[in-house]
Amino acid sequence: MKTEVPQLPSLARLRELTPARVALGLAGASLPTKALLEFTLDHARARDAVHAAFDADGLVQGLADLGLRAIRVSSQAPGRRDYLARPDLGRMLDADSKARLASQGGTAGALAIIIADGLSPTAVNTHAVALLRKLLPPLQRETIDIAHAVVATGARVALGDEIGRALGARMTVTLIGERPGLSAADSLGAYLTFDPVIGTTDEKRNCVSNIHGGGLSYEDAAAKIGWLIREGWARQMTGIALKDESGGRASDGFLAYSGERDNFVED
Structure with a gap:
């Protein structure tokens, strides 16, 4: 009997x-x-993304x-060079920012959305608002209120912990530019932290990454993030104990449901 050899791609x-x-x-x-x-x-595109101007306004x-x-x-990073050379400075608020947040007053049980430049301001400038445009309506249908929105310059992921604690936020969602690679200079990441405190370590966060034109779509990213917000809030946790069971697609996950999760609400 002749054995068929599988064809490799x-x-x-x-x-x-x-x-x-x-x-x-x-070539030689x-x-x-x-x-x-x-x-x-x-x-060159990756280097440009790291040093791009952050469009905070x-x-x-x-x-x-x-x-x-x-x-x-x-x-506390006074400039981009300091931010890149001293990651610790990007994890701490400067004095003026601390005072500004303290004047806002904390709201128990609040959700805070943080938009941070990170290592690719290009990614944040391009994708953050467009992603939120997909995420906010289903959050509203789930009656998950966003009490605070923050735009942070010179930020590392952990800066969200100090921001969240200052605002009295029960959960933070930080949209931040990921380290540019040679195939994607504009990749956005979303980090979710329940009960943020200074010194929170990464196993207590959930991350949805690779959000860009050639990666995870806004719809699918919003489905994953929204599911993690809802379930993290219900279970009072984020991190390694909260596994993403959203289904991976907008049609299967958070965007597809409202209320009792039996009403399809997105095309």
């Missing part, structure tokens, strides 16, 4: 399925010119258009 087909650099070829002992130029361009206006009045804060 070609390298050309593999390149169609991933933006990763595979099967680039060789070096890369082909085209592959080298593409690498150089993507590397535009984000504040975008939040206002969605019905959210935003508070602007800054970390």
